[in-house]
Amino acid sequence: MRNTPLVFLTVTTTHQPASDLGFLLHKHPGRVQSFELSAGQAHVFYPEASDERCTAALLLEVDPVALVRGKAGSGDGFTLGQYVNDRPYAASSLLSVALKEVFRTALTGRCTARPELAARAIPLDVRVPACPGGADLVRRMFEPLGWTVEATALPLDPQFPQWGDSRYVDLRLTGELRLADALNHLYVLLPVLDNAKHYWVSEDEIDKLLRAGGDWLAGHPEKELITRRYLAHRRP
Numbered sequence: 001m002r003n004t005p006l007v008f009l010t011v012t013t014t015h016q017p018a019s020d021l022g023f024l025l026h027k028h029p030g031r032v033q034s035f036e037l038s039a040g041q042a043h044v045f046y047p048e049a050s051d052e053r054c055t056a057a058l059l060l061e062v063d064p065v066a067l068v069r070g071k072a073g074s075g076d077g078f079t080l081g082q083y084v085n086d087r088p089y090a091a092s093s094l095l096s097v098a099l100k101e102v103f104r105t106a107l108t109g110r111c112t113a114r115p116e117l118a119a120r121a122i123p124l125d126v127r128v129p130a131c132p133g134g135a136d137l138v139r140r141m142f143e144p145l146g147w148t149v150e151a152t153a154l155p156l157d158p159q160f161p162q163w164g165d166s167r168y169v170d171l172r173l174t175g176e177l178r179l180a181d182a183l184n185h186l187y188v189l190l191p192v193l194d195n196a197k198h199y200w201v202s203e204d205e206i207d208k209l210l211r212a213g214g215d216w217l218a219g220h221p222e223k224e225l226i227t228r229r230y231l232a233h234r235r236p
Contacts, residue, residue: 007095008059008129010047011182015122018054022046023113024179025056025106035102039063042098060098093191100187107187107212109180121176126186130154131171133193138169140222141189145181147173184212192229205231 013021022029029049035042040063048055100107111118131138135151142149151169155161173182188209209217209230217223 007062008057009095009186010055010057010127011179012048012053012055012125012127013122013179014053014125015117017051019049019051020114020117021054021056021179022049024111024118025103026111027056027102029054029056035098037098037101039094039097042102044102058095058098058102060095062094093194096187096190099183099190103183107180107183109178118180119178121178123176124174124179124182126171126173126182128171128173128186128190130168131190131193132168133195134167135169137193138171141193141226142173142185144221145185145216146177147175147185149173181214181216184214185216188212188217188226188230192226195229 011021011025015021019029025044027033027044029046032043032045035044037060041061043059043061044056045059046054046056105111109118131151133141135153138151139149150172153165154168154170156163156166209227213226217226220226
């Protein structure tokens, strides 16, 4: 078996027929699809696909060697942190980039096959098993956007509970939203919660934030914090 670090998230709906989620994501529920990324490989598959309930999973296989090679423009020089870090295991800008690359059309809200469904709010259940930021910050980010948030703190080490909790939570988001809005929330907020990016933050990040933030960012009570962290603390 391959010993490759994995990061993943799932999106579930009970809108009926639930298998229409495949049309909205532009990914067929009957196939596993793989995509090459700069830091590894992303896979989309459906653990469950019926008329009553449908779940799409995005799994990211992170290549630690490719991740280190990609450090040239991003940051801090030669440090041990390039080789010993949580990037291959926790939700971060790596997963955010995978979302954009794999679900690019879904993020825009376009769906030729089901345009009326793409424009509607549907019941969604999103799971991110290793989300950074801590429970309080996660709630501050997602609750103003209409999500019900369940954030269960993850221990530093299950074998040593006395060490306390880590900065990660097992995150579950539930609510009725447009799928495109849900994906854009994740695309922007995952690196914000992590407060780091694996790539150099250039001027075009401002345009990316404006496109993905749409109307929801302007009215968010934490918009200044979101903007500052998304731009890696560079002034817009």
